[in-house]
Amino acid sequence: MDDVDALVARARRGDGVAFGALFDRLHPAVFRYLLARLGDRHVAEDMAAEVFVEVAERLHRFRGDGTGFRSWVFTIARHDLADRWRAAARRTVEPVSEVPEVPEDAAEPVEESVARNLDMATVAVGLERITAAQREVIVLRFASGLSLQETASVLGKPLTAVKSLQHRGLAALRRILEGEGVNWP
Amino acid sequence: MTEREREPEQELAGRLEGLWAVETSPDEVSGARSAALAAFGAVRRRRRRRWALAAVSAAAVSLGAVSAAAAQDAMPGDATYGLKLGMERVEIGLARGDEAEAEAWLDIAETRIEEVERAGAEERFSLLPEILDGYSDAVAALRPRVDAVEATQPDAEVLARSARELRIHDGVLSALLEVVPPQARPGLERARDATRGPRGDVGVPPHVRLPEVPPDTGPPPTVPAPEGEGAPGRPPAPAPSRETAPPGPPEERPYP
Numbered sequence: 001m002d003d004v005d006a007l008v009a010r011a012r013r014g015d016g017v018a019f020g021a022l023f024d025r026l027h028p029a030v031f032r033y034l035l036a037r038l039g040d041r042h043v044a045e046d047m048a049a050e051v052f053v054e055v056a057e058r059l060h061r062f063r064g065d066g067t068g069f070r071s072w073v074f075t076i077a078r079h080d081l082a083d084r085w086r087a088a089a090r091r092t093v094e095p096v097s098e099v100p101e102v103p104e105d106a107a108e109p110v111e112e113s114v115a116r117n118l119d120m121a122t123v124a125v126g127l128e129r130i131t132a133a134q135r136e137v138i139v140l141r142f143a144s145g146l147s148l149q150e151t152a153s154v155l156g157k158p159l160t161a162v163k164s165l166q167h168r169g170l171a172a173l174r175r176i177l178e179g180e181g182v183n184w185p
Numbered sequence: 186m187t188e189r190e191r192e193p194e195q196e197l198a199g200r201l202e203g204l205w206a207v208e209t210s211p212d213e214v215s216g217a218r219s220a221a222l223a224a225f226g227a228v229r230r231r232r233r234r235r236w237a238l239a240a241v242s243a244a245a246v247s248l249g250a251v252s253a254a255a256a257q258d259a260m261p262g263d264a265t266y267g268l269k270l271g272m273e274r275v276e277i278g279l280a281r282g283d284e285a286e287a288e289a290w291l292d293i294a295e296t297r298i299e300e301v302e303r304a305g306a307e308e309r310f311s312l313l314p315e316i317l318d319g320y321s322d323a324v325a326a327l328r329p330r331v332d333a334v335e336a337t338q339p340d341a342e343v344l345a346r347s348a349r350e351l352r353i354h355d356g357v358l359s360a361l362l363e364v365v366p367p368q369a370r371p372g373l374e375r376a377r378d379a380t381r382g383p384r385g386d387v388g389v390p391p392h393v394r395l396p397e398v399p400p401d402t403g404p405p406p407t408v409p410a411p412e413g414e415g416a417p418g419r420p421p422a423p424a425p426s427r428e429t430a431p432p433g434p435p436e437e438r439p440y441p
Contacts, residue, residue, distance in 0.1 A: 020222055023218050053220055058353065083356070170197050
């Protein structure tokens with residue numbers, strides 16, 4: 001991550017080209033992280049944009065290297081998610097469920113089908129039912145595409161802990177999805 | 186674990202990867218990139234302006250640029266902290282109009298939050314009361330100016346920036362509440378209340394009525410939470426040490 005280290009240092013000194021390169025490097029992973037958590041592509045795109053505006057506004061306060069920077073960006077994304085759900089829970093104008101529901105145009109309504117395919121909304125709900133640590137590992141690994149070592153660095157955990165969390169998280173998630181009637185070949 | 190036992194997990198992992206392998210549309214990426222770069226540029230201009238004001242203030246009291254730079258990183262108790270506060274007063278004095286004054290007070294609130302983060306990271310909790318008083322004063326001065334701008338310029342950038350920044354400040358203060366000694370908590374809670382304002386929340390449109398809700402509410406509990414390590418449904422608390430470092434020479438240099 002030496003080049004990210006250099007980009008972060010340059011961006012903190014006001015180099016817009018370096019900041020743009022950091023955006024290009026991290027935006028896809030952050031978008032997919034939010035997509036996995038929200039289960040809605042358009043909301044995830046909007047939130048990813050907000051995350052990077054916040055990164056731009058707070059970069060001058062960041063202290064660390066490239067690895068720490070990536071961890072920091074994902075922390076901002078997690079906080080933005082938490083803020084979104086807190087705000088939704090407080091609104092009284094309309095009860096808003098931020099937990100994604102199965103879309104109306106899903107292939108088959110649940111009540112008409114014994115088993116159904118895996119879809120983003122169902123997985124997003126299932127993710128909220130496993131522990132936060134397991135969820136972070138699964139989403140960073142399989143949505144954002146981080147390696148085990150990169151995931152360990154972002155979360156500040158030992159590699160062995162990340163492997164264990166991945167194993168337990170996948171097992172728990174699979175049980176939950178089976179309970180929701182997801183089809184397994 | 187045997188290879189056979191791993192198969193269901195690997196199968197799920199593969200399906201998840203396929204499910205989430207979604208590309209954003211080029212237009213969306215371009216729009217997001219432009220917005221982020223615009224924000225980056227705005228922050229850079231604000232910090233240049235503040236540094237220029239600091240240099241002017243330092244010159245007015247016959248101090249050099251080095252002293253002005255050192256003052257910008259000063260914490261309560263440091264020899265140059267008084268100069269830092271003095272430069273902020275100059276900045277307020279030079280602002281003309283509600284929008285400019287709101288920007289200036291928001292800059293000062295931002296600076297106090299940076300000091301809070303640094304005090305927390307360095308465990309210099311004795312500094313918090315003075316910093317938090319300054320933060321609460323800045324937010325108290327900010328709010329009527331934001332209200333005035335909202336009444337006449339509902340699309341002004343400072344309104345969106347104010348909502349965004351105060352929301353971030355709320356998060357910083359809430360996170361610090363989890364690590365400070367008990368005697369520091371009341372001051373932090375007061376500052377967080379100031380951040381949330383009279384409506385009790387941050388950045389919520391005035392027409393939305395808010396019930397009393399515990400501040401750490403996670404996603405709406407539509408399903409029961411399982412047992413396991415950690416607390417399901419809640420994001421991990423931020424690590425202040427990742428965002429700040431032990432004090433050192435100022436890393437920012439004056440821009441040409």
